[in-house]
Amino acid sequence: MTTDLLADRVRSAVATVDDPEYPGISIIDLGLLESLDTTPDGHVAVGLIPTFSGCPALSMIADDVRRAVDDVNGVASVDVRWLGAPVWSVDRVTETARATMAREFTVAVRIGRGPVACPRCGSPTDERSMFGPSRCRAVHTCPTCAEVVEVMRA
């Protein structure tokens, strides 16, 4: 058994952990995984970064990751840590996750300061509330299709 294979298996296990806010979207696709180190004798260190300082799900996510990695064949120990840097940003959200968010949750991801495209019809949306149902989402509406759009933003 080589370390590389162990790292791959551990990474796959971490990928099974979903963000509690977005069931079906992996924390890896949201850009939460920053580092993953394995030793030849099976010791694993996972470094995560939070989307926001006050995220109430940090313990839950760390526990889920610990459990998932613990079950991997060849893992002797696992250390999961929340890192202080880098600062998470929406740029870390993968295209796959963006597509799922748009389709399943009517959530758009805001990149930069430009207009946000409605996940339903593509028109530029209007900001209604800078703060939304969870800390990382603003509320917009689409003037074209009248959809309410939640916008994940930095």
Next chain:
Amino acid sequence: MTGLGSAVREFLLAFADDEHLIGQQHTEWIGVAPFLEEDLAFSSIAQDELGHAAALYAIVAGDGDPVDDDLRIDDLAFGRAPEDWRSAQLVEITSDDWAHALVRHWLYDAAEQLRWEQVAQSSLTPLAEAAARAEREEQYHRRHADGLLDVLLPVPDSGDRLRTALADLLPLAVGLFDPVAGEAEAVATGVASAPFDSRLDEWTDRVRRRFDVDPARFLPAAPTGRLDRHPDFGPLLVRMREVIDLDPAAIW
């Protein structure tokens, strides 16, 4: 953080206590804010401020990981006697009027921005990292408070209420800049770049431009200090301790 001197610890506690209490104060508007967007805004802003407090308490308590240091953070956040708190009275007083809460939010966040800047290049790495995370979040807080004030200050009745609140709050808000224990040591060791009161003029200038008043009229003659708790602090601490008093081992 091993090796953190007691002076620097005191310095960080003052910041953490302010963040904790302003966060708690904002939570008390959830469900009773004047409109839905404000419920959402105050809950989100509160969550950020409590996150900043947790980050600062984690640095004081251990290695800076808010999950690892959970119980030690609780000890600091809920376990200290009132005389061991280092909060400014601005964040201790009860705000039962929304105009009052909004002005406090603006005054506090204007000072908070400068305060994080003082530690953005800190020799204490977790503190510099917390500053980078906080500033990204604080931009939204300032936009929120400014957006409301832009709309409400020019309206006669609203403007009067806001200015009345300002006159009430300014003397306490200046207390945010009172020198805290351990600050000299923090500056000497590069934990902070300069004493916080070196930014007071900049802050009062912002207040002047925002509210079109001369803050000097409202400033206290002597520092209010951070050693005496406001009478509202006792009941506030009781409310904050409701869960931990029911179940000291509760995890949430």
